[in-house]
Amino acid sequence: MATPTKDTEHFDDLLTCTICLEIFKLPKYLPCLHTFCDSCINTYIVSSVAKGKITEGFTCPVCRKIVSGGDKLEKPELWAQSLPSNHFVTSMLDKLAIQKAEKMCDSCVINKESTKAKSWCPICEEAFCDQCEKYHKNLKISARHKLFSIQEMQSGGTPFKVCEVQNCEDHPGKIVEFYCLDHSQPCCTSCGTLTHRKCENVTSIQKAASGIKHSPKASGLSQKLTEHVIQLGEIIEDRNTNLADVENSTGEIRTTVANIKTEISRHIDRIEETLITELTSTKKQVEIEVKDEVGVLSSYRGAVKKWKTVIDSVLEHGSDEQCLMEINKIESKISELEQEIEDLVKTIKSVSVVFSPSPPIADFIKNAQTFERIKVDKSAVSFLNFNLEMKVDKVDFRTGNINILQVIDVCNGTGTTSGIFIHNFLLFTIHNKKKVVKYNSDGQSLLSELALPGSPEDIAAVTHFKVAVSSYGQGVCVVDSNKMVLLQTLNLPGIPVYGISFVNEDTFIACHSYTLTWINVSSGQTINKRTTSSQSFFVLSLSQTDYMFANSSNSVDYVVDNTKKFTYTNSDLSYPRGIGVDYMGNLYIASYSSRYIHQITNGGELIRKIPASTIGIVNPWTIRFATNSNKMVVTCSSTGKATICEFV
Known part of the structure; x- marks a missing residue:
C-alpha cells in the first residue's frame, strides 16, 4: 500500500476532529472556523439541548463562542445540516486517500457499494471507477471534463490541487465564479444577481485570486498568525511563571509561620490554624x-494555531481560489479575536501572595490575637498592546511624501548604530559604548540602556519580547526588550557576525565579508552557508525561503528557494548596506556611498531614489519599518544619528 507523502503527513491535526479524535467524516465548520464531523457536532448540539444548556444557540466545543440557532431553535437536530461544509478539508482528505491508494468511487459509495476509484475529476471533485467514469463521460454536462488517472496521481506524475472549484456558502450547489472587489466577497451567479448587481468592481474569481499566494496580504496574514501564536505562548508562559511564584511564596509563608510557631507558646496554634x-x-x-x-x-x-495551519496548508496545497476564500474567512475573525485578547490582556494583573507577621513584641501571647492578614497584591503587567493591526490608513508608499518625525542623536555625534521598532519602543545599538539603548516609540525619551559584552553591530527582532544583537568576534546576544536584560549569549567561534536577520524564532542568518551563514539559536550550530561575491554587511530575510543581500559594491540579489529571483543594480547604487521592506512588499536599499535610498518593487524594478539628505541622513546605514506601519527608522553611519520618518 502506498504511504502518505510529505504533502499531507504533517497535517494530521488539520484533518482530525477534536470531538471524536478521528479523521473527519463530512467536515462542517462553525462561524468561529472550528471544524467538526457532521455527526459529532450534531450529537453535541442535541446533547446540549437535552441538558438545557441552550437558549439562543450553542457554544463551540473548542473556543466556547456562542453560535446562534437562528430559526432552528425548535429543531436542534437540523442545525448541523445547515452548517457549511469545509471543502478545503474534504479535498485534503481526498488527496490523502488517493496517496494512500484508499480512494473509493464516490458514485458507488452513494449507492452503498465499495469500488476502488481509477480516475479523478477536478471539476466535480469526485473519484470514479471504470464503469462510473463511462457514465460521467456520457453526460452532456460533464463530457468535456478532463479526468486524471489516480495511479498517475499517486506516482506524482499528475499534480493534485485541492478545491479547484469552489461552492458558494450562501447558495449551496452554486459554483463561485466572480469576486466583488467592493465588498471583498466571492460570488456565484445568484450572489451577483441578487446582492452585488449594483457593485461596480466585480471580476472573475480567477483574476481576483491570481498571485494571491505570493501577495503581501497572504504572507502578512501568515506572519501575523505566527506572531500571535508566539505572543500568546509568551503570555501563557508568564502566567505559568506567576503561578509558580505564587506556589513558592505560599510555601515560604508556611515555613515562616512554622518557625514562629516553634518559638512561641501554644497560644499560637489557634491563630496559626486560622492563618x-x-x-x-x-x-x-x-x-x-x-x-x-x-x-x-x-x-x-x-484557535490562532489552527488558522495558521489552515493558511499554511492552503498556501501550499490549495488553489488560488481556495486561498482567497480561506484568507477572507480568517481575516474576518482576526480583528474580533485581537480585540478579545487585547481586552483580556489589559485586565491581567501580576499576582503575588504577601505575608508580613504582625510585630511580635515581648507581650505577644498576652496582646496579639492574630497574624498579619494574608493579602493578594496585583500589579499591572506590561504586555505592550497585543493588537497587531494589519490595516493602517491607506498610504501610497511609491509616490507619497516622506515626513521627518524625529532625529535622534543616538551616538552623540559620531559612530555607527543600527535601530529597530519593537512593540511601542525603539531600540538602537551603540558600537563604541558597547550597549543597546531603548527609546519610546516617538524617539523623544531615552528609557533605559543595557551594557553588552562586545561592541554591537546590528539588531533584529526574534519574537515580540526578544531581540538579538550581533557583535563582530563576540557572537550574538539575546535580550528581553521589555525588561532590558540579557537572556542568552551565543558564542560563534570562527563565524564573524555583522548583520543579522531572523528566518523564524529558531533560525537566523548572519553575514559578514563574503559569507551568509544560517545558524540555529539554541545550539549555535551552522545549518547552511553561502558565499557571496562581495562585502555583505547586512541581510534581509523575507520568509522561510526568501532573502536579500549585497552581492557586489553596486548590486543586490534577491533569492527564492536557493534560486536567484533578480539582481538589482544602478549607477547610483554604491556600497549597498541595510535593506528594509514595508508592509506592501516594497523594498528599500541604503546606498551608503552614493547617499541614496533606493525604493524598488519585489520584482527588482526601481520605483524611486530618495536622497538621504531629504530625511536628515548623510550616509544611510540601516532601514527598518514598524510592523504594519507607514513609519521607518533610518540610521546614519557617519554621524551616529537616526531619523524616524513616515510616508504620507
Whole structure:
C-alpha cells in the first residue's frame, strides 16, 4: 500500500476532529472556523439541548463562542445540516486517500457499494471507477471534463490541487465564479444577481485570486498568525511563571509561620490554624483566577494555531481560489479575536501572595490575637498592546511624501548604530559604548540602556519580547526588550557576525565579508552557508525561503528557494548596506556611498531614489519599518544619528 507523502503527513491535526479524535467524516465548520464531523457536532448540539444548556444557540466545543440557532431553535437536530461544509478539508482528505491508494468511487459509495476509484475529476471533485467514469463521460454536462488517472496521481506524475472549484456558502450547489472587489466577497451567479448587481468592481474569481499566494496580504496574514501564536505562548508562559511564584511564596509563608510557631507558646496554634486556612483559600482563589486566564489564552492560541495551519496548508496545497476564500474567512475573525485578547490582556494583573507577621513584641501571647492578614497584591503587567493591526490608513508608499518625525542623536555625534521598532519602543545599538539603548516609540525619551559584552553591530527582532544583537568576534546576544536584560549569549567561534536577520524564532542568518551563514539559536550550530561575491554587511530575510543581500559594491540579489529571483543594480547604487521592506512588499536599499535610498518593487524594478539628505541622513546605514506601519527608522553611519520618518 502506498504511504502518505510529505504533502499531507504533517497535517494530521488539520484533518482530525477534536470531538471524536478521528479523521473527519463530512467536515462542517462553525462561524468561529472550528471544524467538526457532521455527526459529532450534531450529537453535541442535541446533547446540549437535552441538558438545557441552550437558549439562543450553542457554544463551540473548542473556543466556547456562542453560535446562534437562528430559526432552528425548535429543531436542534437540523442545525448541523445547515452548517457549511469545509471543502478545503474534504479535498485534503481526498488527496490523502488517493496517496494512500484508499480512494473509493464516490458514485458507488452513494449507492452503498465499495469500488476502488481509477480516475479523478477536478471539476466535480469526485473519484470514479471504470464503469462510473463511462457514465460521467456520457453526460452532456460533464463530457468535456478532463479526468486524471489516480495511479498517475499517486506516482506524482499528475499534480493534485485541492478545491479547484469552489461552492458558494450562501447558495449551496452554486459554483463561485466572480469576486466583488467592493465588498471583498466571492460570488456565484445568484450572489451577483441578487446582492452585488449594483457593485461596480466585480471580476472573475480567477483574476481576483491570481498571485494571491505570493501577495503581501497572504504572507502578512501568515506572519501575523505566527506572531500571535508566539505572543500568546509568551503570555501563557508568564502566567505559568506567576503561578509558580505564587506556589513558592505560599510555601515560604508556611515555613515562616512554622518557625514562629516553634518559638512561641501554644497560644499560637489557634491563630496559626486560622492563618493556614486563609492562606490555602487565598492560594486556591489565585490559582483559579490565573488558571482561568491560562485556559482562555490557551483557547485563543489554539484557535490562532489552527488558522495558521489552515493558511499554511492552503498556501501550499490549495488553489488560488481556495486561498482567497480561506484568507477572507480568517481575516474576518482576526480583528474580533485581537480585540478579545487585547481586552483580556489589559485586565491581567501580576499576582503575588504577601505575608508580613504582625510585630511580635515581648507581650505577644498576652496582646496579639492574630497574624498579619494574608493579602493578594496585583500589579499591572506590561504586555505592550497585543493588537497587531494589519490595516493602517491607506498610504501610497511609491509616490507619497516622506515626513521627518524625529532625529535622534543616538551616538552623540559620531559612530555607527543600527535601530529597530519593537512593540511601542525603539531600540538602537551603540558600537563604541558597547550597549543597546531603548527609546519610546516617538524617539523623544531615552528609557533605559543595557551594557553588552562586545561592541554591537546590528539588531533584529526574534519574537515580540526578544531581540538579538550581533557583535563582530563576540557572537550574538539575546535580550528581553521589555525588561532590558540579557537572556542568552551565543558564542560563534570562527563565524564573524555583522548583520543579522531572523528566518523564524529558531533560525537566523548572519553575514559578514563574503559569507551568509544560517545558524540555529539554541545550539549555535551552522545549518547552511553561502558565499557571496562581495562585502555583505547586512541581510534581509523575507520568509522561510526568501532573502536579500549585497552581492557586489553596486548590486543586490534577491533569492527564492536557493534560486536567484533578480539582481538589482544602478549607477547610483554604491556600497549597498541595510535593506528594509514595508508592509506592501516594497523594498528599500541604503546606498551608503552614493547617499541614496533606493525604493524598488519585489520584482527588482526601481520605483524611486530618495536622497538621504531629504530625511536628515548623510550616509544611510540601516532601514527598518514598524510592523504594519507607514513609519521607518533610518540610521546614519557617519554621524551616529537616526531619523524616524513616515510616508504620507
